[in-house]
């Protein structure tokens with residue numbers, strides 16, 4: 001059996017368990033900006049063929065995430081790392097013939113997951129860095145010296161008090177301290 005045939009067979013054997021449907025989850029998504037056209041998706045797959053992440057990662061399929069959202073499979077979606085992988089390039093929005101907004105739907109699902117204390121490790125670390133330093137990543141000294149060597153200006157200092165004041169109003173720090181489940185991919189676990 002070719003790999004395409006075996007993928008098709010495994011797709012056919014995938015069962016959708018509608019007893020797991022969460023109707024209030026579907027409603028929440030439809031009420032969020034970008035979620036209005038959720039149910040218009042007819043699984044043409046254009047979003048998958050336009051998606052740069054899907055080209056590198058065969059398990060990542062925006063159309064599948066949209067389908068699972070239509071079925072209200074909240075728990076499966078919240079347990080998947082895929083909802084954290086969208087690069088928000090918006091190619092899927094440009095190509096969708098039905099005006100569905102997969103990128104917005106995926107972001108909305110991730111936001112709802114974070115509200116319930118579930119977050120991908122990379123997002124948790126980036127957000128924690130921002131809370132603590134005002135920066136997503138600390139630039140190593142060696143890079144700063146290299147910049148200086150090639151005549152680039154010094155990196156601007158961050159006014160951490162201002163950043164923290166702003167973040168306080170968003171409740172980000174509180175959300176981070178209420179994280180119940182951190183999503184990690186198998187690759188990330190292996191590299192520990």
Ligand code: SF4
Pocket residue numbers: 040041042043044045046047048062063066095096097098099100101102
């Ligand atoms: S392009 Fe639009 S209609 Fe087609 S599968 Fe993706 S979301 Fe659904």
Ligand code: SF4
Pocket residue numbers: 047050051052053054062085086087088089090091092093102103106
């Ligand atoms: S916005 Fe996200 S889902 Fe849409 S094409 Fe870009 S990476 Fe893929």
